[in-house]
Amino acid sequence: MMFCVTRLLDVPADDRDRVLSAVREVAERSGALRWVVAPTDQRSRNGGDILVHLRFGDETGWRTCEPELKAVLAVPAITRVIGATYEGEPTRRDSSGTVYRALLLRVSPDAPAETVARFEDELRSMPRYVDTILAWQLSPVISAEGPTAWTHVFEQEFTDADGLMGPYLMHPIHWAVVDRWFDPETTDVLVRDRVAHSFCEHPAPVLD
Protein backbone atom coordinates (compact mmCIF):
# COMPACT_ATOMS: atom_id res chain seq x y z
CA MET A 1 0.00 0.00 0.00
CA MET A 2 1.41 3.38 -1.04
CA PHE A 3 0.76 6.68 0.71
CA CYS A 4 -0.07 9.17 -2.04
CA VAL A 5 -0.38 12.92 -2.33
CA THR A 6 -1.85 14.74 -5.33
CA ARG A 7 -2.01 18.51 -5.73
CA LEU A 8 -3.35 20.43 -8.74
CA LEU A 9 -2.04 23.98 -8.95
CA ASP A 10 -3.48 26.97 -10.77
CA VAL A 11 -0.55 29.12 -11.86
CA PRO A 12 -0.50 32.00 -14.38
CA ALA A 13 1.56 31.16 -17.48
CA ASP A 14 4.34 33.65 -16.68
CA ASP A 15 5.04 32.01 -13.30
CA ARG A 16 4.76 28.36 -14.34
CA ASP A 17 8.42 27.57 -15.04
CA ARG A 18 9.53 29.12 -11.77
CA VAL A 19 6.89 27.21 -9.77
CA LEU A 20 7.71 23.96 -11.60
CA SER A 21 11.40 24.28 -10.69
CA ALA A 22 10.69 25.09 -7.05
CA VAL A 23 8.23 22.20 -6.59
CA ARG A 24 10.55 19.77 -8.43
CA GLU A 25 13.35 20.66 -6.03
CA VAL A 26 11.10 19.75 -3.10
CA ALA A 27 9.97 16.53 -4.80
CA GLU A 28 13.56 15.45 -5.52
CA ARG A 29 14.54 15.56 -1.86
CA SER A 30 11.14 14.43 -0.54
CA GLY A 31 12.03 10.76 -0.25
CA ALA A 32 9.04 9.88 -2.46
CA LEU A 33 9.47 6.55 -4.26
CA ARG A 34 7.80 7.99 -7.38
CA TRP A 35 6.85 11.54 -8.17
CA VAL A 36 5.43 13.67 -10.95
CA VAL A 37 5.65 17.46 -11.18
CA ALA A 38 4.58 18.49 -14.66
CA PRO A 39 2.49 20.98 -16.63
CA THR A 40 -1.00 19.60 -17.24
CA ASP A 41 -2.29 18.86 -20.73
CA GLN A 42 -4.53 21.73 -21.81
CA ARG A 43 -7.36 19.24 -22.39
CA SER A 44 -7.53 18.66 -18.62
CA ARG A 45 -10.76 19.92 -17.06
CA ASN A 46 -10.65 21.67 -13.70
CA GLY A 47 -7.25 20.01 -13.48
CA GLY A 48 -4.96 22.95 -12.74
CA ASP A 49 -1.90 24.10 -14.67
CA ILE A 50 0.64 21.97 -12.79
CA LEU A 51 0.10 18.43 -11.55
CA VAL A 52 2.02 17.35 -8.44
CA HIS A 53 1.92 13.71 -7.40
CA LEU A 54 4.11 12.06 -4.74
CA ARG A 55 4.11 8.39 -3.70
CA PHE A 56 5.62 7.40 -0.39
CA GLY A 57 6.19 4.00 1.17
CA ASP A 58 4.19 5.09 4.21
CA GLU A 59 2.57 8.12 5.84
CA THR A 60 5.72 8.99 7.80
CA GLY A 61 7.53 9.81 4.57
CA TRP A 62 4.79 12.27 3.64
CA ARG A 63 4.66 13.88 7.07
CA THR A 64 8.40 14.58 6.85
CA CYS A 65 8.00 16.27 3.46
CA GLU A 66 4.65 17.97 4.13
CA PRO A 67 5.89 21.26 5.71
CA GLU A 68 8.33 21.93 2.87
CA LEU A 69 5.73 21.21 0.17
CA LYS A 70 3.16 23.37 1.96
CA ALA A 71 5.64 26.23 2.08
CA VAL A 72 6.53 26.05 -1.59
CA LEU A 73 2.82 25.91 -2.53
CA ALA A 74 2.02 28.97 -0.40
CA VAL A 75 3.58 31.48 -2.80
CA PRO A 76 1.26 34.13 -4.30
CA ALA A 77 1.98 32.87 -7.85
CA ILE A 78 -0.13 29.80 -7.06
CA THR A 79 -3.70 31.04 -7.14
CA ARG A 80 -5.44 27.78 -6.21
CA VAL A 81 -4.47 24.40 -4.81
CA ILE A 82 -6.81 21.42 -4.81
CA GLY A 83 -5.89 17.86 -4.06
CA ALA A 84 -6.01 14.85 -1.79
CA THR A 85 -3.95 12.44 0.29
CA TYR A 86 -4.86 8.77 0.12
CA GLU A 87 -3.56 5.22 0.38
CA GLY A 88 -3.87 2.71 -2.41
CA GLU A 89 -2.49 -0.25 -4.29
CA PRO A 90 -1.97 0.06 -8.03
CA THR A 91 -2.62 -2.63 -10.63
CA ARG A 92 -0.31 -2.74 -13.62
CA ARG A 93 -0.09 -4.50 -16.97
CA ASP A 94 3.33 -5.54 -18.30
CA SER A 95 4.17 -2.22 -19.93
CA SER A 96 4.17 1.39 -18.76
CA GLY A 97 2.67 4.43 -20.41
CA THR A 98 3.63 8.01 -21.17
CA VAL A 99 0.63 9.83 -19.68
CA TYR A 100 -0.37 10.00 -16.02
CA ARG A 101 -3.93 10.99 -15.18
CA ALA A 102 -5.70 11.70 -11.88
CA LEU A 103 -9.46 12.09 -11.48
CA LEU A 104 -10.61 13.62 -8.20
CA LEU A 105 -14.28 13.21 -7.43
CA ARG A 106 -16.75 13.58 -4.59
CA VAL A 107 -19.48 11.01 -4.07
CA SER A 108 -22.63 12.42 -2.44
CA PRO A 109 -22.41 11.86 1.30
CA ASP A 110 -25.95 10.43 1.42
CA ALA A 111 -25.19 7.64 -1.09
CA PRO A 112 -25.83 4.14 0.29
CA ALA A 113 -22.65 2.11 0.84
CA GLU A 114 -23.75 -0.68 -1.49
CA THR A 115 -24.35 1.84 -4.30
CA VAL A 116 -20.91 3.36 -3.77
CA ALA A 117 -19.43 -0.15 -3.91
CA ARG A 118 -21.13 -0.77 -7.30
CA PHE A 119 -19.80 2.55 -8.57
CA GLU A 120 -16.27 1.65 -7.44
CA ASP A 121 -16.53 -1.81 -9.05
CA GLU A 122 -17.55 -0.23 -12.35
CA LEU A 123 -14.65 2.22 -12.26
CA ARG A 124 -12.24 -0.63 -11.55
CA SER A 125 -13.76 -2.63 -14.44
CA MET A 126 -12.81 -0.04 -17.06
CA PRO A 127 -9.28 -1.36 -17.80
CA ARG A 128 -10.89 -4.69 -18.77
CA TYR A 129 -12.47 -2.89 -21.74
CA VAL A 130 -9.87 -0.20 -22.49
CA ASP A 131 -6.43 -1.63 -23.19
CA THR A 132 -4.74 1.77 -23.43
CA ILE A 133 -4.99 1.91 -19.61
CA LEU A 134 -1.70 0.32 -18.55
CA ALA A 135 -1.89 0.89 -14.79
CA TRP A 136 -4.60 2.10 -12.44
CA GLN A 137 -5.48 2.75 -8.81
CA LEU A 138 -8.80 3.71 -7.20
CA SER A 139 -8.36 5.08 -3.70
CA PRO A 140 -10.59 6.50 -0.96
CA VAL A 141 -9.44 9.94 0.15
CA ILE A 142 -7.96 10.42 3.63
CA SER A 143 -7.88 14.20 3.48
CA ALA A 144 -8.93 16.70 0.82
CA GLU A 145 -7.37 20.03 -0.12
CA GLY A 146 -9.47 22.91 -1.48
CA PRO A 147 -13.18 23.68 -1.43
CA THR A 148 -14.42 20.25 -2.58
CA ALA A 149 -14.42 17.37 -0.09
CA TRP A 150 -13.05 14.81 -2.55
CA THR A 151 -13.92 11.21 -1.64
CA HIS A 152 -12.04 9.24 -4.33
CA VAL A 153 -9.00 9.49 -6.56
CA PHE A 154 -8.95 7.36 -9.73
CA GLU A 155 -5.47 7.33 -11.28
CA GLN A 156 -4.34 5.79 -14.50
CA GLU A 157 -1.32 5.49 -16.71
CA PHE A 158 -2.19 5.59 -20.41
CA THR A 159 -0.19 4.55 -23.45
CA ASP A 160 -0.29 8.21 -24.54
CA ALA A 161 -2.70 11.15 -24.74
CA ASP A 162 -4.42 9.57 -27.77
CA GLY A 163 -5.07 6.48 -25.66
CA LEU A 164 -6.91 8.67 -23.17
CA MET A 165 -8.78 10.93 -25.58
CA GLY A 166 -9.60 8.09 -28.01
CA PRO A 167 -10.20 4.55 -26.73
CA TYR A 168 -10.81 5.57 -23.10
CA LEU A 169 -13.21 8.41 -23.77
CA MET A 170 -14.95 6.78 -26.73
CA HIS A 171 -15.48 3.24 -25.43
CA PRO A 172 -19.14 2.47 -24.53
CA ILE A 173 -18.04 1.33 -21.06
CA HIS A 174 -17.39 5.01 -20.42
CA TRP A 175 -20.31 6.88 -22.01
CA ALA A 176 -22.99 4.18 -21.82
CA VAL A 177 -22.16 2.66 -18.42
CA VAL A 178 -19.86 4.50 -16.01
CA ASP A 179 -20.78 8.06 -16.92
CA ARG A 180 -24.34 7.67 -15.60
CA TRP A 181 -22.94 8.01 -12.07
CA PHE A 182 -21.75 11.52 -13.02
CA ASP A 183 -24.85 12.57 -14.99
CA PRO A 184 -27.41 14.73 -13.15
CA GLU A 185 -29.97 13.72 -15.79
CA THR A 186 -29.94 10.09 -14.62
CA THR A 187 -31.47 8.65 -11.48
CA ASP A 188 -28.13 6.94 -10.69
CA VAL A 189 -26.15 10.17 -10.28
CA LEU A 190 -23.71 9.91 -7.36
CA VAL A 191 -21.15 12.58 -8.24
CA ARG A 192 -22.83 15.99 -8.31
CA ASP A 193 -19.80 18.22 -7.75
CA ARG A 194 -17.53 19.17 -10.60
CA VAL A 195 -14.74 16.61 -10.94
CA ALA A 196 -11.05 17.46 -11.41
CA HIS A 197 -9.67 15.64 -14.46
CA SER A 198 -5.96 16.28 -14.81
CA PHE A 199 -3.32 14.63 -16.96
CA CYS A 200 0.23 15.23 -18.07
CA GLU A 201 3.08 13.68 -20.02
CA HIS A 202 5.30 11.46 -17.87
CA PRO A 203 7.37 8.91 -19.79
CA ALA A 204 8.15 6.66 -16.82
CA PRO A 205 6.13 4.39 -14.53
CA VAL A 206 4.23 6.27 -11.81
CA LEU A 207 1.73 3.75 -10.43
CA ASP A 208 4.26 1.28 -9.06
Add this chain to the structure above:
Amino acid sequence: MADGEVYVIDRVVTRPGCAREFIDTYLAEYAPGARERGMTLRDVLVSPPIWFDDQPNTVTITWSLPSPLAWWQMTWKGRPDPTLGAWWDRIDALLLERNRSVAAAAADVDALCEG
Protein backbone atom coordinates in the same frame (compact mmCIF):
# COMPACT_ATOMS: atom_id res chain seq x y z
CA MET B 1 -12.01 7.13 -33.57
CA ALA B 2 -15.11 5.08 -32.68
CA ASP B 3 -18.05 5.81 -34.92
CA GLY B 4 -21.71 4.90 -34.97
CA GLU B 5 -24.91 6.61 -33.92
CA VAL B 6 -25.62 6.87 -30.22
CA TYR B 7 -29.15 6.77 -28.85
CA VAL B 8 -30.27 8.38 -25.59
CA ILE B 9 -33.47 6.80 -24.35
CA ASP B 10 -35.69 8.28 -21.65
CA ARG B 11 -38.21 5.75 -20.43
CA VAL B 12 -40.70 7.01 -17.86
CA VAL B 13 -43.80 5.61 -16.19
CA THR B 14 -46.24 8.46 -15.68
CA ARG B 15 -48.66 8.85 -12.81
CA PRO B 16 -52.25 8.00 -13.81
CA GLY B 17 -53.62 10.74 -16.04
CA CYS B 18 -50.26 12.52 -16.43
CA ALA B 19 -48.86 11.11 -19.68
CA ARG B 20 -50.07 13.87 -21.97
CA GLU B 21 -49.00 16.63 -19.58
CA PHE B 22 -45.57 15.02 -19.23
CA ILE B 23 -45.06 14.78 -22.99
CA ASP B 24 -46.28 18.34 -23.61
CA THR B 25 -43.97 19.68 -20.90
CA TYR B 26 -41.03 17.58 -22.11
CA LEU B 27 -41.44 18.78 -25.69
CA ALA B 28 -41.98 22.42 -24.68
CA GLU B 29 -39.35 22.76 -21.95
CA TYR B 30 -36.74 20.02 -22.35
CA ALA B 31 -36.57 19.31 -26.09
CA PRO B 32 -35.40 22.77 -27.32
CA GLY B 33 -32.30 22.69 -25.10
CA ALA B 34 -31.60 19.09 -26.02
CA ARG B 35 -31.64 20.03 -29.70
CA GLU B 36 -29.24 22.90 -28.98
CA ARG B 37 -26.88 20.38 -27.37
CA GLY B 38 -26.88 18.37 -30.60
CA MET B 39 -29.55 15.74 -30.02
CA THR B 40 -32.09 14.78 -32.70
CA LEU B 41 -35.52 13.62 -31.52
CA ARG B 42 -36.38 10.26 -33.10
CA ASP B 43 -39.52 9.02 -31.32
CA VAL B 44 -41.96 9.73 -28.55
CA LEU B 45 -43.82 6.46 -27.94
CA VAL B 46 -46.74 5.96 -25.56
CA SER B 47 -47.67 2.54 -24.22
CA PRO B 48 -50.40 1.56 -24.23
CA PRO B 49 -51.47 4.17 -26.78
CA ILE B 50 -54.41 5.41 -24.72
CA TRP B 51 -54.45 8.61 -22.64
CA PHE B 52 -55.36 6.83 -19.40
CA ASP B 53 -56.75 8.94 -16.61
CA ASP B 54 -56.70 6.14 -14.05
CA GLN B 55 -53.61 4.11 -14.96
CA PRO B 56 -49.94 4.78 -15.66
CA ASN B 57 -48.57 5.02 -19.18
CA THR B 58 -45.05 4.16 -20.23
CA VAL B 59 -43.48 6.87 -22.38
CA THR B 60 -40.30 6.11 -24.31
CA ILE B 61 -38.46 9.05 -25.86
CA THR B 62 -35.52 8.36 -28.13
CA TRP B 63 -32.86 10.85 -29.18
CA SER B 64 -29.92 10.25 -31.45
CA LEU B 65 -26.44 11.70 -31.79
CA PRO B 66 -24.10 11.01 -34.71
CA SER B 67 -21.18 9.60 -32.67
CA PRO B 68 -19.74 9.07 -29.18
CA LEU B 69 -17.82 12.33 -29.61
CA ALA B 70 -21.11 14.14 -30.26
CA TRP B 71 -22.48 12.45 -27.12
CA TRP B 72 -19.57 13.85 -25.08
CA GLN B 73 -20.01 17.28 -26.62
CA MET B 74 -23.68 17.14 -25.61
CA THR B 75 -22.79 16.30 -22.02
CA TRP B 76 -20.05 18.95 -21.88
CA LYS B 77 -22.67 21.54 -22.82
CA GLY B 78 -25.33 20.21 -20.47
CA ARG B 79 -23.43 19.13 -17.39
CA PRO B 80 -22.42 22.57 -16.11
CA ASP B 81 -26.06 23.72 -16.38
CA PRO B 82 -27.72 23.26 -12.96
CA THR B 83 -31.17 23.88 -14.44
CA LEU B 84 -31.09 20.51 -16.23
CA GLY B 85 -31.00 18.39 -13.09
CA ALA B 86 -33.49 20.81 -11.51
CA TRP B 87 -35.87 20.29 -14.48
CA TRP B 88 -35.85 16.54 -13.91
CA ASP B 89 -36.46 17.07 -10.20
CA ARG B 90 -39.45 19.27 -11.03
CA ILE B 91 -41.00 16.92 -13.59
CA ASP B 92 -40.73 14.05 -11.11
CA ALA B 93 -44.14 15.06 -9.72
CA LEU B 94 -45.73 13.61 -12.89
CA LEU B 95 -43.78 10.34 -12.77
CA LEU B 96 -43.79 7.06 -10.90
CA GLU B 97 -40.38 6.06 -12.23
CA ARG B 98 -37.88 6.98 -14.86
CA ASN B 99 -34.71 5.71 -16.42
CA ARG B 100 -32.21 7.06 -18.95
CA SER B 101 -30.10 4.64 -20.96
CA VAL B 102 -27.61 4.99 -23.80
CA ALA B 103 -27.61 2.53 -26.69
CA ALA B 104 -26.35 1.85 -30.20
CA ALA B 105 -27.42 -0.32 -33.12
CA ALA B 106 -26.38 -3.96 -32.74
CA ALA B 107 -24.47 -3.68 -36.02
CA ASP B 108 -22.31 -0.90 -34.53
CA VAL B 109 -21.40 -2.56 -31.22
CA ASP B 110 -18.16 -4.21 -32.38
CA ALA B 111 -16.88 -1.06 -34.06
CA LEU B 112 -17.74 1.07 -31.03
CA CYS B 113 -15.95 -1.30 -28.67
CA GLU B 114 -12.91 -1.67 -30.89
CA GLY B 115 -12.54 2.09 -31.29
